[in-house]
Amino acid sequence: MTIGQAAIGRIFREEYGRSLATLIGVFDDIDVAEDAVQEAFAVALIKWPAEGLPPNPGGWITVTARNRAIDRLRRQTRERRLLGDVTILVPDREPEEQDPVPDDRLKLIFTCCHPALSAEAQVALTLRLLGGLSTDEVARSFLVAELAMAQRLVRAKRKIKAASIPYRIPADHELPGRLPPVLAVIYLIYTTGLSGPEERGLCAEAIRLARLLTALMPSAAEVAGLLALLLLIESRRAARTRPDGSLILLGDQDRLQWDRSLIAEGQAIVRRCLLHDRPGLYQLQAAINAVHADAPTAAHTDWPQIIALYDHLYALAPTPVVALNRAIAIAEVHGPAIALALIDQLDLDHYYPFHAARADLLRRLDRHREAATAYQRAADLAPDGPERDFLTRGGR
Incomplete structure (x- = not known):
């Protein structure tokens, strides 16, 4: 042939x-x-x-x-x-x-994501060495010149050699500390790909890497949880923007455009993860997205279940970002005033979703002047793309 x-x-x-x-x-x-x-x-x-x-x-x-x-x-x-x-x-x-030998790829993933390397170098090396992206493609994903990216990759590879970073799978006692950076790199690759249509190849690459890692580590529930999370987010891609590229919020999306095959696969993985009874950050986030996928309309969303999942997530990772997302869910059950009081306690002034969430709650409370200020603050902090355009228009 x-x-x-x-x-x-x-x-x-x-x-x-x-x-x-x-x-x-x-x-x-x-x-x-x-x-x-x-x-x-x-x-x-x-x-x-x-x-x-x-x-x-x-x-x-x-x-x-x-x-x-x-x-x-x-x-x-x-x-x-x-x-x-x-x-x-x-x-x-x-x-x-x-x-x-499949384990050779697993060794390479852990080498690329060694904590001795910067987060940027980890992502770049993973895309270059495991993803097969050209130096130019990696450079475009970082919005830098090809020559600059080539130099970064050379420095990262030199550091691997100079620091004698081992090319091996970490021992069992090392895995709890070494696996999170690997998962974080793959998740970062995916979220970078959400920034615009020209970066969609990164989303596909992140899902491919998550599938690879799942195949290589079938008993690692958090690895499976990451794959489920990416599949469930990806299932909504077609409904996320209008033909002109403008953003459509989750509650306003046409759910008939959601990819039911990806949802079915992601939810099946979530159910298998539940059998392990070892909930982790990615498993819980996947479970939250699975609940959203279950609802035929936004009005049918099981918000109490989502709040309960966020409670579990916050117990594992008591970060301001998790608290912010939990408060957004609470607004759907207990109202925007209670949620705003929770959000205003968070130290997230330089995080644009924080200001976007405040703006939405203020708008729902008819505090329109404050909402406009919050939308502008969010737009100033947001990267270029559909989210920034949406925020610039005051959430419309």
């Missing part, structure tokens, strides 16, 4: 992280692995359209990349010691295509 460049590009995105993770495990060098995988895909662009797709494209890429890396190291006498190490693992005969 012949194959076009677009299809090869899709395979590249799907298999890049798998092949790269395998080769890093073999050569213990991110740069060597990256160069080899890039070369293998360049060969694929020439061979596959003419010869057809191999039975196992991922295995073909991995084997080709591994052979390319070995050939390069053999030509570099300064790398002969490393070559001696890897030739024990890779015989001279042509190896058969095989599926790479």
Whole structure:
């Protein structure tokens, strides 16, 4: 079967992280692995359209990349010691295509999200090394020049080497501290993708990474909770904006536009998480979104259940942001005055959703002048995009 460049590009995105993770495990060098995988895909662009797709494209890429890396190291006498190490693992005969070890990708996720790296570097490396995004694509997601992003990626990889950050899955006793940054990076990738239509590829990438992590860690309820949360948020994408790009609030959305298949998948994951009886931050947030998805109309939303879930969430994470969202739910049961009194106790002056929530409650209390001021404050703090436009228009 012949194959076009677009299809090869899709395979590249799907298999890049798998092949790269395998080769890093073999050569213990991110740069060597990256160069080899890039070369293998360049060969694929020439061979596959003419010869057809191999039975196992991922295995073909991995084997080709591994052979390319070995050939390069053999030509570099300064790398002969490393070559001696890897030739024990890779015989001279042509190896058969095989599926790479899945745990290699899990090792790479934890390497990218090591706490020694900045949050920005964690996100950038995850997108580049596991997501297969080009440096230019990663740069666009950060709104910086490609050269600047290339330099950041180089510095991050140097830090991994200089700090001897281990390429391994953390031990069981380390996982409770190491898993949250990994989940936070994937969630941040998704929320970045919500900022505008040009960034939607990041949403898809975050969901793909969450699926990957779920497959690699099937017993980790919080990983499953993150996947469920992303699926349930994603299910509402089509209803979130009008054709002109303006924002539609949750209560005003056309629920017939919600993706019922994503909702069904997300809710099924939430139900499975309940069986573990180990509620966590992402599981509870997913459960809250599952309750919203159950309601055929905004008026049928089970707000008391949502408040109860926020109570559990606040017990685990007593942050001002959780308190803000809990107060918004309380407004639907006990009225805007009680909710406003709760919100006004929070120290969130530089958080635009805080001012947006205050503005809405003030409007509902007919305190329109104060509401206008709060809307303006929220708009000043909000990033460019539909939310800022909505707030600039005074919530209309």
